[in-house]
Amino acid sequence: MINAVIFGPPGAGKGTQSDKLIKKFGFVHISTGDLFRWHTKNDTPLGKKVKEIMNSGALVPDEITIAMLKEELDKNPQAKGFLFDGFPRTVPQAEALDKFMKENGSAIHHIIALEVSEAELRARIAKRRGIENRADDEEEKLNRRITEYFGKTIHVLPYYKNQGRLHVINGVGAIDDIFGNICKVIEGK
Ligand code: ADP
Numbered sequence: 001m002i003n004a005v006i007f008g009p010p011g012a013g014k015g016t017q018s019d020k021l022i023k024k025f026g027f028v029h030i031s032t033g034d035l036f037r038w039h040t041k042n043d044t045p046l047g048k049k050v051k052e053i054m055n056s057g058a059l060v061p062d063e064i065t066i067a068m069l070k071e072e073l074d075k076n077p078q079a080k081g082f083l084f085d086g087f088p089r090t091v092p093q094a095e096a097l098d099k100f101m102k103e104n105g106s107a108i109h110h111i112i113a114l115e116v117s118e119a120e121l122r123a124r125i126a127k128r129r130g131i132e133n134r135a136d137d138e139e140e141k142l143n144r145r146i147t148e149y150f151g152k153t154i155h156v157l158p159y160y161k162n163q164g165r166l167h168v169i170n171g172v173g174a175i176d177d178i179f180g181n182i183c184k185v186i187e188g189k
Contacts, residue, residue: 057144
């Protein structure tokens with residue numbers, strides 16, 4: 001069983017690459033952003049709790065996010081492997097993930113960090129705004145998301161780097177070339 005994390009700032013291409021990775025390797029995809037969006041759309045008690053936070057572009061508190069993640073893991077005991085997308089976003093989340101994996105006799109094998117400059121991220125999201133209409137893609141909220149990334153989430157990288165599990169991949173270029181580079185990591189080439 002191979003478990004991987006796809007990591008990167010908003011607009012780095014995590015969603016695009018995740019779709020391709022799931023098809024190729026049969027991962028169970030766990031995207032905390034998608035899960036939170038599902039809860040807000042369906043107006044669940046959790047959705048009610050996180051809606052305002054998400055729409056502001058801020059991170060949802062660790063306690064809520066980690067509990068939701070654990071629930072998803074428990075729903076998929078037969079998974080061949082997990083691809084975590086948008087999780088972990090803080091060091092406590094990374095520690096919780098390692099703990100959960102260990103409890104199941106497993107581990108996170110690869111952390112794939114997509115590297116994209118801030119200017120490129122902004123340009124991509126401006127383009128996406130016209131297509132997807134995500135409430136948190138508006139300029140001011142996007143600024144908050146980028147600040148959250150560079151203020152909090154980026155500290156997850158040294159956590160993994162120190163353990164030798166980090167693979168930094170250039171996230172700028174043709175989608176298939178980026179995908180090829182990610183596959184090499186997962187296939188151990
Ligand atoms: P992005 O395009 O910023 O990568 P996502 O779809 O992954 O967006 O997440 C959207 C929002 O959901 C985040 O801005 C945040 O409010 C919330 N969220 C998603 N994952 C997490 C997480 N691991 N920890 C805290 N908040 C999260």
